[in-house]
Every structure is written in structure tokens, then in C-alpha cells.
Amino acid sequence: MPPKTADQFEEMRVNAKGRIVTAALKLMANNGYHATSIAQIAREAGVSKGLMYNYFSTKEGLLVAIVDQAMATGLEMANHMATLPDPALKIKFIIEFSFQWFTHNAEYARMLLALSLKVGMFPQMQAVVEAKIQGATTFYESLFRDMGYDDPLSEAFLLGATLDGLALQYLSVGDKMGLDKMKQTLIDKYCKPL
Amino acid sequence: MPPKTADQFEEMRVNAKGRIVTAALKLMANNGYHATSIAQIAREAGVSKGLMYNYFSTKEGLLVAIVDQAMATGLEMANHMATLPDPALKIKFIIEFSFQWFTHNAEYARMLLALSLKVGMFPQMQAVVEAKIQGATTFYESLFRDMGYDDPLSEAFLLGATLDGLALQYLSVGDKMGLDKMKQTLIDKYCKPL
Amino acid sequence: MPPKTADQFEEMRVNAKGRIVTAALKLMANNGYHATSIAQIAREAGVSKGLMYNYFSTKEGLLVAIVDQAMATGLEMANHMATLPDPALKIKFIIEFSFQWFTHNAEYARMLLALSLKVGMFPQMQAVVEAKIQGATTFYESLFRDMGYDDPLSEAFLLGATLDGLALQYLSVGDKMGLDKMKQTLIDKYCKPL
Amino acid sequence: MPPKTADQFEEMRVNAKGRIVTAALKLMANNGYHATSIAQIAREAGVSKGLMYNYFSTKEGLLVAIVDQAMATGLEMANHMATLPDPALKIKFIIEFSFQWFTHNAEYARMLLALSLKVGMFPQMQAVVEAKIQGATTFYESLFRDMGYDDPLSEAFLLGATLDGLALQYLSVGDKMGLDKMKQTLIDKYCKPL
DNA sequence: TATGAATGAGCATTCATTCAT
DNA sequence: AATGAATGAATGCTCATTCAT
Numbered sequence: 001m002p003p004k005t006a007d008q009f010e011e012m013r014v015n016a017k018g019r020i021v022t023a024a025l026k027l028m029a030n031n032g033y034h035a036t037s038i039a040q041i042a043r044e045a046g047v048s049k050g051l052m053y054n055y056f057s058t059k060e061g062l063l064v065a066i067v068d069q070a071m072a073t074g075l076e077m078a079n080h081m082a083t084l085p086d087p088a089l090k091i092k093f094i095i096e097f098s099f100q101w102f103t104h105n106a107e108y109a110r111m112l113l114a115l116s117l118k119v120g121m122f123p124q125m126q127a128v129v130e131a132k133i134q135g136a137t138t139f140y141e142s143l144f145r146d147m148g149y150d151d152p153l154s155e156a157f158l159l160g161a162t163l164d165g166l167a168l169q170y171l172s173v174g175d176k177m178g179l180d181k182m183k184q185t186l187i188d189k190y191c192k193p194l
Numbered sequence: 195m196p197p198k199t200a201d202q203f204e205e206m207r208v209n210a211k212g213r214i215v216t217a218a219l220k221l222m223a224n225n226g227y228h229a230t231s232i233a234q235i236a237r238e239a240g241v242s243k244g245l246m247y248n249y250f251s252t253k254e255g256l257l258v259a260i261v262d263q264a265m266a267t268g269l270e271m272a273n274h275m276a277t278l279p280d281p282a283l284k285i286k287f288i289i290e291f292s293f294q295w296f297t298h299n300a301e302y303a304r305m306l307l308a309l310s311l312k313v314g315m316f317p318q319m320q321a322v323v324e325a326k327i328q329g330a331t332t333f334y335e336s337l338f339r340d341m342g343y344d345d346p347l348s349e350a351f352l353l354g355a356t357l358d359g360l361a362l363q364y365l366s367v368g369d370k371m372g373l374d375k376m377k378q379t380l381i382d383k384y385c386k387p388l
Numbered sequence: 389m390p391p392k393t394a395d396q397f398e399e400m401r402v403n404a405k406g407r408i409v410t411a412a413l414k415l416m417a418n419n420g421y422h423a424t425s426i427a428q429i430a431r432e433a434g435v436s437k438g439l440m441y442n443y444f445s446t447k448e449g450l451l452v453a454i455v456d457q458a459m460a461t462g463l464e465m466a467n468h469m470a471t472l473p474d475p476a477l478k479i480k481f482i483i484e485f486s487f488q489w490f491t492h493n494a495e496y497a498r499m500l501l502a503l504s505l506k507v508g509m510f511p512q513m514q515a516v517v518e519a520k521i522q523g524a525t526t527f528y529e530s531l532f533r534d535m536g537y538d539d540p541l542s543e544a545f546l547l548g549a550t551l552d553g554l555a556l557q558y559l560s561v562g563d564k565m566g567l568d569k570m571k572q573t574l575i576d577k578y579c580k581p582l
Numbered sequence: 583m584p585p586k587t588a589d590q591f592e593e594m595r596v597n598a599k600g601r602i603v604t605a606a607l608k609l610m611a612n613n614g615y616h617a618t619s620i621a622q623i624a625r626e627a628g629v630s631k632g633l634m635y636n637y638f639s640t641k642e643g644l645l646v647a648i649v650d651q652a653m654a655t656g657l658e659m660a661n662h663m664a665t666l667p668d669p670a671l672k673i674k675f676i677i678e679f680s681f682q683w684f685t686h687n688a689e690y691a692r693m694l695l696a697l698s699l700k701v702g703m704f705p706q707m708q709a710v711v712e713a714k715i716q717g718a719t720t721f722y723e724s725l726f727r728d729m730g731y732d733d734p735l736s737e738a739f740l741l742g743a744t745l746d747g748l749a750l751q752y753l754s755v756g757d758k759m760g761l762d763k764m765k766q767t768l769i770d771k772y773c774k775p776l
Numbered sequence: 777t778a779t780g781a782a783t784g785a786g787c788a789t790t791c792a793t794t795c796a797t
Numbered sequence: 798a799a800t801g802a803a804t805g806a807a808t809g810c811t812c813a814t815t816c817a818t
Binding site: 037050058 | 814
């Protein structure tokens with residue numbers, strides 16, 4: 001047996017850690033944070049319960065890692081959006097992407113929304129989340145400015161809040177409002193030339 | 195004939211029940227429903243765990259009592275609104291009342307928002323909440339119709355979602371957005387003649 | 389053994405103690421001792437929980453009272469049997485009465501049988517039960533002697549055990565054995581002239 | 583690869599599981615299923631409450647394990663019996679073994695008897711127990727058929743019931759009946775040529 | 777790095793019993 | 798003799814976390 005290189009160990013570590021995060025993400029997205037036990041995650045990841053505590057000191061630590069991973073989704077959206085030619089299309093894309101996302105990742109969205117209400121309890125997360133919102137808002141603002149809005153910052157906040165609120169209502173009472181029509185109304189509102 | 199009078203018993207009941215509800219409200223608002231245990235509530239209320247089950251058959255039953263109490267706030271708003279002369283003023287009042295309410299009852303609002311994300315877990319509550327939302331939406335719709343909006347139902351949903359979303363963001367990251375300005379923007383948007 | 393007078397029955401109905409015992413008997417017979425709560429008994433008897441402790445110092449005390457009452461059933465059988473002309477008919481009657489009783493008072497029988505297995509835990513009851521068995525056995529023995537059996541005492545024990553055993557099996561797995569046929573077999577065995 | 587070897591883990595499991603079953607058996611036999619708490623069993627086994635749920639998913643599961651173990655005793659009897667040359671001897675052996683068993687395993691027998699009265703409450707067990715009884719009865723029937731009885735099935739049931747009934751009486755009031763004589767009477771009854 | 781047996785505090789709920797009146 | 802609010806210990810069960818190896 002040749003001695004393992006530091007690289008190999010590192011790769012294993014990353015592997016196990018990655019498998020754990022992936023498993024936790026999947027389970028928590030489907031069932032929520034409280035309803036997902038460490039034992040389930042370990043089983044899903046094909047790893048022992050004990051090992052999880054080598055990488056994450058608590059269940060909450062795992063949660064933070066998951067939220068980090070969730071940010072990747074935002075990135076994906078941003079990348080695609082960069083290819084679109086004008087601000088109206090970009091906003092249209094944001095709206096459509098949001099609806100698509102929270103309807104197709106309902107439990108995940110539910111978890112993140114619930115989490116955001118407890119954000120004060122997780123100081124580590126607070127900063128990350130705030131930076132994210134800040135970034136998004138600044139970007140939305142620039143879009144609204146390009147479109148010639150009077151108060152692009154307020155519009156940016158409002159659009160963000162409205163999308164969050166729609167997700168919230170969808171997740172609590174389902175599609176009572178006619179989501180497709182709602183989406184169209186929103187697009188009409190924001191993407192027409194002023 | 196009874197060794198304690200009916201009045202005495204009634205007083206005891208009202209007293210104890212009130213203490214329990216108050217304690218439960220305070221704790222659940224601060225920590226959430228799941229993170230609040232029956233034992234904590236009993237301790238805070240200065241009452242034995244067992245007694246709670248004289249008044250509420252389950253933990254969920256206690257929750258329902260609290261939410262019912264919350265509904266009273268909505269009634270208060272509705273009653274005041276009825277005295278206002280025209281739809282634009284009514285909508286203005288709704289917006290102002292909402293901002294006022296979620297900033298001055300932050301922990302309460304946090305609880306209700308978090309709860310709405312778990313509403314599927316509380317079958318007893320689902321129906322009550324949905325009926326309430328339905329009623330409010332219908333009323334908002336009539337206001338927008340009176341104001342001559344093309345699609346008053348969609349506008350009603352949108353306003354509700356936006357207010358929820360603003361509360362959500364306020365509760366998670368605080369007043370990063372300039373709530374007062376936001377409120378004005380919203381009022382301008384909705385209460386001007388078309 | 390005079391029959392109960394109408395006065396005695398009336399008194400029981402009016403009398404709180406009587407109502408409690410009657411209620412306890414009914415509930416425990418239907419649902420068993422453990423599954424019957426003091427609160428249920430009080431409700432059924434139309435009496436407060438507190439009052440029950442004026443008459444019975446514990447739930448077990450109530451149990452003893454019930455078993456006493458159960459003895460009345462045995463008396464009823466004895467009285468009827470006394471009118472029958474010969475030992476074979478008496479034994480036939482005992483057998484038929486037993487089958488009739490444990491099939492029509494299944495939960496009551498279940499409770500008494502279960503109780504007899506715990507008899508050591510209720511010293512008060514032990515003596516009563518033993519006296520009862522002793523009396524019955526002596527009587528059975530005299531019947532078998534009259535019928536000319538070699539070892540009437542053993543036959544008496546055996547018949548008692550067999551009837552208990554049949555009740556036990558009926559109560560645990562139901563009528564897998566064909567109770568009617570079983571009864572006939574038993575009658576043929578014991579009531580034919582030797 | 584594992585840091586404790588599989589063998590080590592296996593040994594721990596067997597050890598702990600055995601201690602739990604032993605403790606549960608002792609306590610339930612003495613006090614009954616309902617009167618024995620998980621906490622008591624854990625204390626008696628020198629194990630934490632939580633650990634019990636590594637091995638038995640519910641209290642009833644533990645019960646099933648105990649009853650399964652009891653079934654082994656029946657097997658022992660069956661195996662020995664198979665070596666006997668003729669049906670009369672086999673029946674004699676069954677009778678002697680039964681007496682031997684319930685007098686020397688009194689508390690165990692008490693538990694199983696009490697349990698059989700509650701079998702409806704344990705759906706898992708119902709089927710197992712019924713299958714076992716069915717098998718035994720069929721076998722007894724074949725013995726009585728070989729001995730030329732008219733109605734071997736009824737005789738099989740009757741013998742089973744009588745043995746159960748004798749155990750019941752022995753366990754509730756002790757050896758008032760002269761068990762040795764009783765055994766002889768029973769053997770005389772069943773094992774003589776017709 | 778990795779295991780999984782073991783822990784123990786915690787959970788919601790039940791119920792026989794007490795007690796001030 | 799009678800009430801029923803109040804108690805508190807107990808129940809079966811869960812699960813994040815620890816630890817010897």
C-alpha cells in the first residue's frame with residue numbers, strides 16, 4: 001500500500017462532506033429542517049452519524065452549509081440572465097424564474113422562507129443572507145433605472161417583496177390565486193415601456 | 195349546593211386560561227411553535243402541565259386559541275375601515291395599518307408568518323385561515339373594482355402578497371429598505387386615481 | 389339469600405355509592421380495568437371525581453367492590469340450579485350457563501380472568517375468591533358423587549378448569565373451536581349415566 | 583475499515599439486547615405488560631431508555647421478542663415428543679410437560695396467560711399466536727385420531743383448554759387441587775386404550 | 777477518518793389523587 | 798356530602814450528540 005497523499009485524503013474529506021450536504025439538502029428540502037433527523041441524513045449520505053460531527057459541529061452548522069449551497073441557484077439564474085439583451089426581458093426572466101422556482105421547489109422554498117424568519121438566531125447566516133439581498137437589490141435597481149423608473153430602488157424592494165409574498169401565499173394556501181394569471185399581471189406591470 | 199360556587203369556578207377557569215394563553219403567545223411569538231414546549235408554557239404561566247389539558251386538549255388546540263385571538267386584530271381594522279368614505283382611503287388605511295401592525299407587533303407577526311408556512315400541519319387551522327384570507331381578498335377586490343381597476347382580483351392578491359412580503363423582509367433583515375418611503379410608494383401606486 | 393327488594397335497587401340508584409359501583413362495573417366490563425379512568429366513571433355515575441374518594445380510597449378499592457358485585461351472578465346461577473331435579477341436569481345447567489355467561493359477558497369475563505392472575509396483588513380479594521372457588525368445588529364434588537364418579541373431587545376440579553380454559557381460549561382467539569359443538573361434547577361427557 | 587470491528591459491534595448488540603429481553607421478561611412476568619414501564623426495564627437492564635429503541639421499535643415489539651422466545655419452549659417439547667413411539671405416550675408427555683412447565687415457570691406462564699386475554703390489543707402478535715395454536719391443535723387432533731377417538735378435534739380443543747384452565751387455577755390460587763393427583767387423573771382419562 | 781452503540785434530556789400527553797371551599 | 802380545578806409523577810417515545818475503538 002502506497003501512502004496516501006494529502007490530496008487523496010483531502011478528496012475523501014470533500015467527498016464525504018459533499019455527500020452529507022447533498023443528502024441534507026435533499027431531505028430538508030422535501031421534509032423541512034425539523035422533520036429531518038441526523039440519522040436520516042447519515043443514511044441517505046451513506047455515512048455514519050459520528051462522521052457528520054467531524055464536519056459539522058451541530059445540526060445547525062449543516063443548515064448553514066445548505067443555505068450556502070442554495071445560493072448556487074441564485075447564481076444560475078444570474079448567469080442565464082446575463083445573456084438576455086435588455087432590462088425588460090431580464091425582469092421578465094426574474095419573475096418567471098421565481099415562479100418556476102418556488103412552485104417546483106416548494107419544500108425547499110418553505111424551508112428558506114421559514115429560516116429567514118429565524119435569521120436572528122443564526123448570526124453566521126445573517127450576514128450571508130443580507131449580502132445576498134443587498135446584491136440582488138442593487139442589481140434589480142440598476143434594471144429599473146435602465147428602464148427609466150422614477151424611484152428604481154423602491155421598485156426593486158417592492159418587486160422582491162412581492163415575489164416573496166407570492167411564494168409565501170402559494171406555500172401556505174396553494175394556488176388559490178391563479179398563479180399563471182398573477183405572473184402575467186406582474187410581467188405586464190413591470191415589463192411594459194413606461 | 196356546590197361547595198365552591200359556580201362563579202368561583204368560572205373565575206378560576208378564566209384566570210388560568212388567560213394566563214396560559216398569554217404565556218403561550220409570548221413564548222411562541224418569540225421562539226416559534228415547535229421550539230416552545232408545553233413545559234415552558236406551563237412554567238411561564240405559573241401552572242402545572244396537567245392543567246393545560248383541562249383547557250386545551252392538545253398543543254395544537256392552544257395554538258388555535260391564540261390564532262383566534264389574533265383574528266380579533268383583523269376585526270379591529272375592518273371596523274375602523276368601515277367608517278372611511280371612499281375606496282382609495284380604505285386602501286390607504288389598509289396599507290398604513292399593515293405597516294403599523296407588523297412593525298409594532300413584530301414577534302406576533304413573526305409567529306403568524308412562520309405558522310402560515312406550516313399551515314398544512316395543522317388541519318384544524320387550515321380551514322379557518324383560508325376562510326379569513328378568502329374574506330379579506332373578496333373585500334379588497336371590491337375596493338379595487340370600485341376604483342375602476344381592470345383586474346381587481348389580481349390586484350387584491352398582489353397587494354396582499356406585497357404586504358406579506360414586506361413584513362417578511364422587515365422581520366428577517368429589519369428596515370433596510372426605508373419602510374416609510376416604501377409605504378409612501380405603495381400608497382402612491384394604489385391610491386391615486388387611475 | 390333473599391332476592392334483592394325493590395327498595396334495595398331504588399336505594400342503589402339514588403345512592404351515590406351505588407351509582408358509582410354500577411357505572412364502574414359497566415365501564416370496566418366493557419373496556420377493562422386499565423382502560424377505564426376515574427373521570428369516565430364519575431361522568432357515567434353523574435358524580436364528581438372528588439366524591440368517589442369519599443367512598444373508595446383508591447381505584448383498586450372500587451375494583452374490590454365490583455368483584456363483590458360480580459359474585460351476585462354466581463348466586464343467580466346457584467338459585468336457578470337448586471330448582472333442577474337431578475345432578476346430571478344440574479351439571480348440564482352449569483355447563484350451559486358458563487358458556488352462555490362468558491360469551492355474553494365477554495369483557496367482564498376477561499376482566500375477572502385477568503384479575504384472577506393478579507390475585508396475589510389484592511390480598512383483600514384473595515380470600516373472597518378462594519372461598520368462592522372452594523364453595524363451588526365442594527358443590528360440584530357433591531354432584532359428581534351423586535352421579536357415582538370414582539373420584540368426584542378431581543372431576544370437580546377438572547370440570548372447573550376446563551370451563552375456565554374454554555373461556556380463556558374463547559376470549560383470546562374467539563370461537564375457532566366451534567363452541568356449540570364443544571358444549572355438546574362436554575355435556576355428553578359429563579351428563580351421561582356412567 | 584471500521585474502527586470497532588464488526589465482531590465487536592455484534593457482541594455489543596447481542597449483549598445489550600439479551601440484557602433488555604431478560605429484564606423485560608422478568609418484570610413483565612411479575613407485574614404484567616401494562617404495569618411494566620420502559621423506564622423500569624431499562625433500569626433493570628442497566629441500559630438507557632433510548633437504547634431500547636435501537637433494538638425494539640416499540641414496547642410491543644419488545645413483547646413480541648419475548649413471546650417469540652417463549653415459543654422456543656414449545657419447540658423443545660415438540661422435538662422430544664417426536665422420539666416417543668406411540669400416541670398415548672405422546673399425550674402423556676404433553677400432559678406431564680405442561681404441568682412441569684407451568685409449575686416451574688410460573689411467572690412466565692402468568693404473563694403469557696394474561697397476555698392471551700389481551701391479544702386483541704397486539705395485532706402483531708395475534709397472527710403469530712393463532713398460527714401456533716392452530717398448529718398445535720392439528721397435531722393433537724392427529725394423536726387423538728390415531729387413538730381412535732370419535733371426535734378427535736373436539737378432544738384436542740378440550741385437552742388444551744383443560745391444561746390452560748389448570749394452569750390458570752394453579753397460578754391464581756396455588757395447588758389447592760392436588761396437582762399430582764390431577765395429573766394422574768388426566769393421564770388415566772386420556773391415555774388408556776378406549 | 778470512520779463507526780454505530782449508547783446516552784439523557786426532552787417531548788406531548790394521561791390520570792389517580794388532593795384540597796379549598 | 799359534594800365540587801371540579803389543580804397537581805405532579807409517570808408514560809412511551811425521539812433524537813442530537815458523545816465516545817471508545
